[in-house]
Amino acid sequence: MKKSELIDAIAASADISKAAAGKALDGAIDALTAALSKGESVTLVGFGTFYVGERAERNGRNPKTGEMIKIPAARSPKFRAGKGLKDAL
Structure with a gap:
């Protein structure tokens, strides 16, 4: 599954737009990266x-x-x- 397919699945599951799903996924990845970089x-x-x-x-x-x-x-x-x-x- 590619990122765009994951965004489509999130949008369909949460009944939100693809743009909102993309922002949510990017925010989750950024938060995960920030936490891991702090150890x-x-x-x-x-x-x-x-x-x-x-x-x-x-x-x-x-x-x-x-x-x-x-x-x-x-x-x-x-x-x-x-x-x-x-x-x-």
């Missing part, structure tokens, strides 16, 4: 939890040259599905 988690009961995962610095290998390289530590977004979503699948 907070976002829990949608029954759907799941978005949180920030930490990866430690580690050694890797350049596949082209075989040379050892350091892969820096990183933060990445993660998602843990809730019971309602798992049951729906």
Whole structure:
């Protein structure tokens, strides 16, 4: 499903215009991004939890040259599905 299809589904489900549904979706994504950038988690009961995962610095290998390289530590977004979503699948 693409973003435009999701907007169409939200508009139909909530009986609002596509423009309003698009603004609502953009607002939700912006709020989710802002919370994750602060290191907070976002829990949608029954759907799941978005949180920030930490990866430690580690050694890797350049596949082209075989040379050892350091892969820096990183933060990445993660998602843990809730019971309602798992049951729906």
